[in-house]
Amino acid sequence: MTMMTAKEYEESLRKLRLQVYMFGERIENVVDHPIIRPSMNAVAKTYELAHSPEHEDLMTAVSHITGKKINRFTHIHQNVGDLVKKSKMGRLLGRETGCCFQRCVGMDTLNALSIVTYNIDSKYGTAYYPRFLKYLEYIQENDLMVDGAMTDPKGHRGLAPHQQPDPDAFLRVVEERKDGIVVRGAKAHQTGAVNSHEVVVMPTLSMRKEDADYAVSFALPSDAEGITYIMGRQSCDTRKLEGGTMDQGNILFGGHEALVVFDNVFVPWDRVFMFREVDFSGQLVETFAAYHRQSYACKVGVGDVLIGAAQTIAEYNGADKASHIRDKIVEMNHLNETLYCGCIACASEGHKEPSGTYCVNILLANVHKHNVTRFPFELSRLAQDIAGGLMVTLPSEKDLRSPDTGRWIRKYFKANPDVPAENRMRILRLIENLTLGTAAVGYLTESIHGAGSPQAQRIMISRRVNLAEKQRAAKKLCGIED
């Protein structure tokens, strides 16, 4: 198969037997559920664009293990060019979908494992790397969507995994067998979980000796026995149940997150990539986090949409010629392109790891993600400023369609005489969606916490920066000799 079409991807999901719950009920038909389907559409876009001549240059790559053309989301970066294309692909898909398209986390997991499994083997003589390559080939050949599952519920933040009152607060090995291991625990906030064919689990933090049972990484089919998905809510999610074509803002795409529970799940050995090698758990976390912090390139694409929407509403309101509005649009572009600089820089300054995989510049990836924890908020503030208060006081689409109220809405919500009130309402709903609604989960809160909260980046920045060299430069210029 090698590269699925969007249709084939959708059909492949229908074959999965996932245990999914939402609003306290089991969902039998996950693919067609109106709250989940827009998120499936967003992932499907990663399949669709790989077949489109005007995007394949970014969306596809040549596998270093089979030599076949594959979807870039299953690729292991072979050079700096691959890393740069990854950043550009993120912007492209962010702009095409206006939301989180969910597939980067799996790509980042595979790339991190391609580095760390090799390093574990080099130290301990284990055989994780060949095992991983076999798994990777399976993913590439079948063009599978992978949920990269790192974040544990974590219980009391001040306690190590083995100190937790509930030992399952971090996912752990509860049994070792001849044919594999049994694991128990959960992963929280899992992006695109029920749109995934596979779930690859990694430890959530650097483990110590006492936490050896928690230093585990493995892959499972997403419908493996014992896995349950509990869908997270998103602000304004039930608007998708209303059956309209406007109030959800983004009428095509969305994202989702879920709590994924592993209730004594069996993992065969050929799918285990780390088993109690505590000293490599931190390396896996840091490597994955570096790649994933680069992945926030997607927010630049979503920013493109927000800027386009802000300019459009300014024109619809008849305020686009005002100098402060023009300046605010310039400021939005400045912030957005500054974010772009970060994701391109960390890719361009990438390096080769012993396994042959190219990794981003870790310092710059952290700086990039740290900017992402801030700039989308300022971009949103500016968009809301330009949009006006109607963005949050607008009546519903049903009121627009109603014979009783529609004429008032069309009369009083028309601004620029060349623009129908309905178009003005649509663009306002999109801005609402991006800055307050379902897409704000990805554009704002995920920008803070996804791939690690801001403090995690500050710690990495302090660790990676060459402070002594900066001091040496300063002292030299003013004649200090230590």
Place this chain on the structure above:
Amino acid sequence: MKPRVRIKYCGGCNPKYDRVALVEELKARLRGTVAWASSDADPCDMVVAVQGCETACADLTAFAAYEIYPITCPEDLERLIEEMRMKG
């Protein structure tokens, strides 16, 4: 024989113009002058590299043996059509 032309796009991360609309216009205006190669496997005489911006990052390594005509902005279209008509 009409020259066979292959279109190769960049990935389109942040194009400055509508690349697909430009190619449609190109095809319409060169109708009858050139033939279009539709895939990598299809032999061609020349390649039009449709780049969304001046970074021009489309991977052209597979086309090293061919004459390549780059487009990085809509203004390049007229020059390209002129040259193609002369070839055709």
